[in-house]
Amino acid sequence: MSNRLASATSPYLQQHAENPVDWWQWGEEALAEAKRRNVPILLSVGYAACHWCHVMAHESFEDKGTATLMNANFVNIKVDREERPDIDSVYMAATQAMTGQGGWPMTCFLTPEGEPFHCGTYYPPTPRQGMPSFSQLLVAVSEAWTSRPDELREGAAQIIAHLNEKTGPLAQSVVDDEVLEDLVVKLHDEFDSVNGGFGRAPKFPPSMVLEFLLRHHERTFSTEALSLVESSAEAMARGGIADQLAGGFARYSVDARWVVPHFEKMLYDNALLLRLYAHLARVTSSSLALETAIRTGDFLLRDLGTAEGGFAASLDADTDGVEGLTYVWTPAQLVDALGEEDGAWAAQLFEVTEKGTFEDGASTLQLLHDPEDFARYQRVCAALLAVRDTRPQPARDDKVIVAWNGLAITALAEAGVALNRPQWIDAAAAAADFLLREHIVDGRLRRSSRDGVVGAAAGVLEDYACLADGLLALHQATGEPRWLTEASALLDVALARFAVDGAIGAYHDTADDAETLVQRPSDPTDNASPSGASALAGALLTASVLVGADKAARYREAAEQALTRVGLLAAKAPRFAGHWLTVAEAAQMGPIQAAIVGPEDPARNKLKALAVWHMHGGGVVVAGEPDAAGVPLLADRPLVDGISTAYVCRGYVCERPTTVPEGLIVQLTPR
Numbered sequence: 001m002s003n004r005l006a007s008a009t010s011p012y013l014q015q016h017a018e019n020p021v022d023w024w025q026w027g028e029e030a031l032a033e034a035k036r037r038n039v040p041i042l043l044s045v046g047y048a049a050c051h052w053c054h055v056m057a058h059e060s061f062e063d064k065g066t067a068t069l070m071n072a073n074f075v076n077i078k079v080d081r082e083e084r085p086d087i088d089s090v091y092m093a094a095t096q097a098m099t100g101q102g103g104w105p106m107t108c109f110l111t112p113e114g115e116p117f118h119c120g121t122y123y124p125p126t127p128r129q130g131m132p133s134f135s136q137l138l139v140a141v142s143e144a145w146t147s148r149p150d151e152l153r154e155g156a157a158q159i160i161a162h163l164n165e166k167t168g169p170l171a172q173s174v175v176d177d178e179v180l181e182d183l184v185v186k187l188h189d190e191f192d193s194v195n196g197g198f199g200r201a202p203k204f205p206p207s208m209v210l211e212f213l214l215r216h217h218e219r220t221f222s223t224e225a226l227s228l229v230e231s232s233a234e235a236m237a238r239g240g241i242a243d244q245l246a247g248g249f250a251r252y253s254v255d256a257r258w259v260v261p262h263f264e265k266m267l268y269d270n271a272l273l274l275r276l277y278a279h280l281a282r283v284t285s286s287s288l289a290l291e292t293a294i295r296t297g298d299f300l301l302r303d304l305g306t307a308e309g310g311f312a313a314s315l316d317a318d319t320d321g322v323e324g325l326t327y328v329w330t331p332a333q334l335v336d337a338l339g340e341e342d343g344a345w346a347a348q349l350f351e352v353t354e355k356g357t358f359e360d361g362a363s364t365l366q367l368l369h370d371p372e373d374f375a376r377y378q379r380v381c382a383a384l385l386a387v388r389d390t391r392p393q394p395a396r397d398d399k400v401i402v403a404w405n406g407l408a409i410t411a412l413a414e415a416g417v418a419l420n421r422p423q424w425i426d427a428a429a430a431a432a433d434f435l436l437r438e439h440i441v442d443g444r445l446r447r448s449s450r451d452g453v454v455g456a457a458a459g460v461l462e463d464y465a466c467l468a469d470g471l472l473a474l475h476q477a478t479g480e481p482r483w484l485t486e487a488s489a490l491l492d493v494a495l496a497r498f499a500v501d502g503a504i505g506a507y508h509d510t511a512d513d514a515e516t517l518v519q520r521p522s523d524p525t526d527n528a529s530p531s532g533a534s535a536l537a538g539a540l541l542t543a544s545v546l547v548g549a550d551k552a553a554r555y556r557e558a559a560e561q562a563l564t565r566v567g568l569l570a571a572k573a574p575r576f577a578g579h580w581l582t583v584a585e586a587a588q589m590g591p592i593q594a595a596i597v598g599p600e601d602p603a604r605n606k607l608k609a610l611a612v613w614h615m616h617g618g619g620v621v622v623a624g625e626p627d628a629a630g631v632p633l634l635a636d637r638p639l640v641d642g643i644s645t646a647y648v649c650r651g652y653v654c655e656r657p658t659t660v661p662e663g664l665i666v667q668l669t670p671r
Contacts, residue, residue, distance in 0.1 A: 009448065009455040010080040011397045012048040016057065020067035023078045026087060034075040034112035040145050040152075041110040042074040042138075043091060047082050048397035049251075049264035049314040051323055052122050053105040058321070059125040060134045066125070069135060073142035074109075081106075082313055082401055083448045083457050086510045089521035093163050095119035109141050114518045115156035160518050167522060169506035173567025175584045183574045183581065184216055184225050190575065191228055195257045196235030198575055202262070204252040205236055207272035208526055208578025214279055215585035215617040219670050226284075233280055236273075237292040240357065240364030243327070244350065245385040247295030248303065249273050251317075259357050260364055263324050263394070264317035267304055268529040270296055271407035278415035279617055288370075290419070297415055300408060301427050303396075308438070308452045309430035310400035311408045319394045326391050328362035329384075337387040338380060346380050399450040402439055402463035405431050407529065409470030413477040417612050417621075425477050432474055435467060436486055444493070444511075461509045461532025464494040469539040472546060476622050481630025487539070488547055494536055495558060505561030507533045524569060530579035537562035538583040538618075545593045545620055545649075548632040563587065586618025590650035592668065595633045596623035598644025603659075607646045610661050614668040 004024055006017040016023055024030035034041050044061075046053030060066045070076050081088035081104065088106070094116040096102040102121065109118040118141060123134035132140070145152060187209065190198045197203045210229045217226040236242060239258025241250050248270050250261030277293035280286060304312045319325035329352050335343030346352070349371055352363040371377035409428040416424030438454050439446050445459030445467070471487035474480070497513070500506040500522065509521040509532050524533045537559050544556035563584055570577040594611040598604035608623040615621055622633045637647050640657050648655045648667040655667045 005078060008080075009450045009453060010048075010083045010399055011395075011450070012046060012053075012080040012082075013078055015048065016061060016078055019057070019061045020064050020071075021061050021076050022067075022071045023076050026077050026079050026084060030075055030077050031112060031114060034110075037075065038112065040074055040117075040141065041112065041114065042070060042076045043079065043106075043108040043110055044076070045079045045081050045088050045091065045106040045108070046104045047080060047314075048395070049266065049316045050104050051262065051264070051317040052103075054318055054321065056105050056122050056134075060123070063125070066135055066138070069138045069142075073138065073145075075112075082397075083399065083455060085447075085460055085462070086514070086517060086521050089509060089523055090163075090517050090519045091116055091119065093167065093519070093521075093523075094159055095121070097159060097162060097166075111153055111156050115153070115160055116518075117152040117156040117159070163519055167519070169500050169503040169522070170524060170565045170568050172505070172564040173571075175563050175567045175570065175580075177588060179567060179570070180216060180581065180584060180588070181220075183570055184213065184222060186571075187213065187574055188224060188228065192256065193231075196232035197256075197258070201256040202252050202254050203241075203256055203258060204528070205241070205249060205269060205273060206232065206575060206578065207269070207276050208530065208582060209575055210578075211272075211276050211279065211617065212578055212581035212585060214276070214283060215582055215589075218283060218616045219585060219589055221670070229280060230284065230286070233277065233292075234288060237277070237288055238367050240366050242292070243299070244365040244367050245381055245388060246299060246303070248299035249296070259366065262317055263327060265299075265303075265315040266528070267300070267311050267313055267401070267404040268407055270300055270304075271404065271411045272529065274300065274415055275407075275411040278411070278418055282418050282613055293415055293419060294421070297412060297419075297421060297424050300412065301424070304408075305427065306398055306400060308400070308449075309427075309434035310449070311405050311431060312396050312398040313401050313404065314397045316394040316397070319392045324358055324362070324364070326388065326393055328358045328364055330356065330362050334384070338383055342376075342380055342383075345376070346384070349377070349380075399448050399455075400434075400439075401448050402435055402445055402459055403466040403529065403535075405435055406463070406466030406468070406470040410466070410473045413470065413473035417477045420609075425474075428470065428474055429478070432467075432471055432483065432486075445490070458511065458514050460511075460514075461494060461498045461507055462530065462535055464490045464498075465532055465535035465539050466530070468494070469535060469542065472539060472542045472620075475546065475631075476620055479622060479624040479628065479631060481628075484543075484546055484632075485630065487543060488551060491536075491539060491543055491555065498532070498536075505558075505563070505565045507536060507562070524565060524580075525573075525576040526579045527576065533562060533565070534577075534579040534583060538579065538586070541583055541586055541591060542618075542620060545591055546622070546633055548635075559583070560587065582618065586616075589616050589618060589670070592616050592619035593633060593647075593649045594619070594621045594664075594668065595637050595647040595649075596621065596644065597626040597634055597637050597647070598623075598639060599625065601644065604644040606661060607644055607664060610664055611646060611648075611668065614665050616668070616670065 005013040091108045213225040241253045241258045241261040251264045274296040277289045281290040331347045350365040357363040412424040412428040446454045447457040448455045468487040468490040471483040475483035497511040498507045540555045540559035566580040596608045611621045646664045
């Protein structure tokens with residue numbers, strides 16, 4: 001019989017709907033039930049594409065004996081971390097405080113009031129490597145609650161007090177040109193000069209850090225910063241972490257050389273990587289960066305696009321419970337798919353060996369060198385993909401997350417203009433239309449939807465900020481005033497509802513009228529995606545040069561105040577402040593603004609294309625008729641000599657208007 005998760009909008013929760021565990025969704029009813037029974041809460045947090053979440057589910061949550069223990073002694077709550085990042089943030093902080101590490105699946109034991117007293121991650125079905133079995137843990141926690149509940153409650157209260165003490169707003173500090181220069185040096189020291197990227201295994205794509213370094217290179221001409229970007233981007237694009245047949249990137253590599261990925265593909269990773277590779281192609285004219293950007297953008301539309309116009313959250317790490325089943329190859333399989341001659345050629349090209357680079361003699365596909373016969377390469381890839389498409393495919397988590405869709409809208413709109421892919425701009429507009437139509441309820445954002453049905457979870461700061469940023473990118477791509485109006489409305493809500501009282505420039509991740517948890521989360525660090533606060537700072541900075549004078553100064557001041565909260569974080573851990581630093585670079589440059597006025601004709605289109613291609617990352621470009629209604633950047637900027645004209649400004653200082661393409665390029669070149 002299905003449990004309470006059968007009606008959930010989350011595919012992850014629905015994966016557990018047939019478990020013998022008496023699961024509850026998070027909410028007042030579940031907490032009230034724990035208080036009524038006077039038993040602890042067992043909180044299990046994960047997400048649909050998580051391999052070890054699946055493993056623990058099969059080993060423990062599908063086991064009737066384990067479920068009996070859980071049902072008798074706990075109120076069991078299952079949470080999708082992607083749908084409720086606020087809950088995940090609170091209890092992940094507790095898990096890290098207790099154990100020194102975190103991850104998913106996350107397993108926490110709480111008082112009936114929701115305060116954590118014991119936390120961990122994956123637990124095996126039998127004792128292993130010093131870990132107790134999950135059943136042993138259940139018995140021990142239940143006995144402890146029965147024999148010494150006051151002690152557990154006291155410990156839980158101390159944990160919450162500790163978290164509140166450690167998670168206040170960061171002290172204010174300056175992020176200026178000198179600080180940015182020092183951070184490039186620090187990142188160079190942490191760089192893996194052999195394999196690209198930073199640190200050791202596992203290796204995650206450092207998209208936002210590379211975006212910062214690329215912007216820094218554009219502003220300062222730093223060859224050091226550019227070299228870190230180029231070597232990392234090439235290593236990722238050629239490695240097994242990149243899908244060499246269908247495009248898109250896996251979540252991370254389990255090794256330092258980008259060979260073997262954890263196979264889930266996440267929307268946020270691919271959106272951020274699309275933006276990075278499109279930017280790199282623009283700056284360096286790299287054919288590899290251009291091809292990677294195109295394949296990544298096409299992957300988003302083809303494999304993650306939903307019928308309603310949004311983008312799905314992820315593709316699973318597993319296929320039929322097996323990691324990599326869809327993606328890996330043996331030499332014999334290549335021969336079966338391509339014939340003897342092409343199969344041997346493909347094995348050499350893609351580093352597929354008899355020993356294998358993955359498991360059981362299979363290999364991921366890498367492309368460490370450009371093929372000499374490009375036509376043959378294209379033919380082989382098409383044939384292999386056709387065969388791969390007949391294999392079992394990973395499940396898709398098709399819920400639509402506002403923040404991640406905002407990242408995708410931004411990337412598709414920006415890259416669509418820069419790389420002349422109008423279909424990407426159309427897809428970005430369709431996603432924005434869907435989010436504005438379905439995800440705004442009573443003037444406020446809802447976090448997620450599935451099959452067009454919006455969920456109950458309130459939008460968090462990253463939802464407001466990332467969607468606003470995407471709408472600002474669409475405004476630039478299309479010149480349509482609607483996107484700017486809607487973005488400004490989201491930013492106004494964010495400023496009014498998420499600010500930390502008495503701490504200028506600091507923000508909570510949840511609104512002031514959101515559900516009350518044992519702690520109000522406020523995490524400024526950039527992790528897999530931009531933090532809500534850094535995304536807000538970036539959107540505010542961009543908006544400040546696009547909106548009218550009535551809001552421009554307020555947005556600029558708010559962005560600058562937010563940047564004062566990141567200096568200490570960046571100095572200590574620049575890899576966890578990547579998006580903050582991209583915003584700081586844009587602020588150092590102005591941001592640059594290019595207004596292109598004129599009738600829609602070849603002259604205006606050429607000026608816009610040049611402005612987009614030569615614009616520093618973080619700058620803005622808008623084209624349209626002079627004084628177009630609802631487009632403040634085009635106001636009071638007439639044609640010169642009756643022909644299309646470009647106006648370039650940095651901050652509050654403007655160049656002379658120009659009608660000459662060569663003059664526009666000179667004005668956009670950093671000095």
